Amino acid sequence: PAEHHFKVTRSLLEVFLETEGLQLSITTKSPLVTRDVDLLEALDARHAVHVNMTITTADPVLARRIEQNAPDPRARFRAVERLVAAGIDTHVYCMPLMPGINDGSESLRPLLERAREAGASDVVASPLFLRSAARSRFLPWLEEEFPHLAGRYRRLFASRDYLRGSTKDVLMAPFRRLRLETGFPQPRPGRG
Secondary structure, three states: OHHHHHOHHHHHHHHHOOOOOOEEEEEEOOHHHHHHHHHHHHHHOOOEEEEEEEOOOOOHHHHHHHOOOOOOHHHHHHHHHHHHHOOOEEEEEEEEEOOOOOOOHHHHHHHHHHHHHHOOOEEEEEEOEOOHHHHHHHHHHHHHHOHHHHHHHHHHOOOOOEOOHHHHHHHHHHHHHHHHHOOOOOOOOOOO
8 A cells, every 4th residue: 555655644643743632543444554553652642542443344255355455354453453452542443334244243243252352442333325426336346246235225325325214223233232242342541
């Protein structure tokens, strides 16, 4: 990725060392964030620092299907472990939750258990949303990868970008239950 070469994030973090009292949050899918763990530790003494690692599934085979160019989830969980070991408050973002793909207990339980083992202080999920530009790319991909779900998604997103009401509640229910069952959120000491 470009970040590996240009180190833009690292440059920005260095600027934040010149002040204090900020709330800094980094959301990423890349284990490359651990390259900057020295700066994150220094910043955490002056600010409230949080890293949010997006991990859509713990299953590397499913991950390759739904996030073809993203780092392997095992590498992302190792990054969570390294950040937590450095004292950085780290959350796992299970986003997006996709009906019939990664929203069931059989997919969510391993993800939440692995997040707990890695030391994440919390896990957060949000349903898929499809604006028209994304919809025009996503639906053909879905027809290729998960053809049995194509009609369902066309109905769900026919007249709106976001899932709402009972549809959203039903999708989120297994995650909410498993989040509590696996012991999230974890208490974190005040920092920054």
